[in-house]
Amino acid sequence: EVQLVESGGGLVQPGRSLRLSCTASGFTFGDYGMNWFRQAPGKGLEWVGFISIKSYGGTTEYVASVKGRFTISRDDSKSIAYLQMNSLKIEDTGVYYCTRVVTYSGYDSSDYWGQGTLVTVSS
């Protein structure tokens, strides 16, 4: 059974850093790209970023609002994807989800989602 479990969320002051982890099981982690999404309280969903598989260079993509502050990485030996968040802002508050990415007919699509982890940026 495919499972994704996010961890590392919590309360953090503006300007500080936090690292989220996404621990995967039930599939060969290294064969899949991974997306991160987030959802501010009471708001809609937002895509945050993506990391490809190692054989595609482990390339990353980010939404403009986090570019230069957030970094996605992966450790295939541990089946974990990371979201390193620096210079956090109040507007980064929300539930963060990791997802598995499946490529179908040239399109990347998120099939399985984790349960999410809450990040609260507040002084």
Next chain:
Amino acid sequence: DIQMTQSPSSLSASVGDRVTITCRASQGIRNGLGWYQQKPGKAPKRLIYVASILQSGVPSRFSGSGSDTEFTLTISSLQPEDFATYYCLQHNSYPFTFGQGTKLEIK
């Protein structure tokens, strides 16, 4: 970035009704469109991908159609468990972008 305009933002309907939700893309996205269902306090669940492919395990009353800039999600006969918020997501190119969501409520 590609803007996704989803309508309506909310919808009241009854069990057994046929419901349609629409998403329009600000530029062509071929068939790169997915639909997700989200219930309060839960992670989104994929219903449809590549515009019209039904996710395994999702009831056949859900269907997706469209291409290029206009897409629809149809629920042929609403069931009590379908009352939720629905989002479209363009997955044609990065940055991926969502519609604003449609909250489907019981009439």
